[in-house]
Amino acid sequence: NAGVMQNPRHLVRRRGQEARLRCSPMKGHSHVYWYRQLPEEGLKFMVYLQKENIIDESGMPKERFSAEFPKEGPSILRIQQVVRGDSAAYFCASSTSMSGGAGEQFFGPGTRLTVL
């Protein structure tokens, strides 16, 4: 059973370009979470999605960032017009459900975005 897959593992963009980060959850998982880790900091929640629905985007910057989890295919985190402050590691996690005490989140290896 493959784990959470993210690609690319490393992404370099120039200021003003777009970054697209992909996440394929574990088989059987219908819940996806995106977190951002700035250098030398902990992970900060960005967005929580289920298939075709955004459940909670309270941690997502209001501008330039968007996320989707279509019926078919991976979840996509999209950053438009990237700036140097977007340089970070972006982690995706997936779980089976949000039932209390269960629904353990399994993390992918992350995408390290560098904005030049």
Next chain:
Amino acid sequence: GDSVTQMEGPVTLSEEAFLTINCTYTATGYPSLFWYVQYPGEGLQLLLKATKADDKGSNKGFEATYRKETTSFHLEKGSVQVSDSAVYFCALRSPDNAGNMLTFGGGTRLMVKP
């Protein structure tokens, strides 16, 4: 809001030394508590968890006890190995949290020297 505070690192120990990494939290209700480990260049792996007061999570020689009276979940290991060198994150998930997201501490880097 929910928050997690961990002791700052790096923590440098010799092999076979005793490890404690402190973690305290602030949350409404009764959160579930977790320790995750991140090896260099990798994602986070769940190390252990506890879902109610006085529960002890344990895995690979690591232990942590959910102490509601002190709102703590300190990570301990009796004898560390070089292979334990990594960054350790304490996290919580609040039952009042409709989004089910995890709230992380800032991480503690552990370096074990042979």
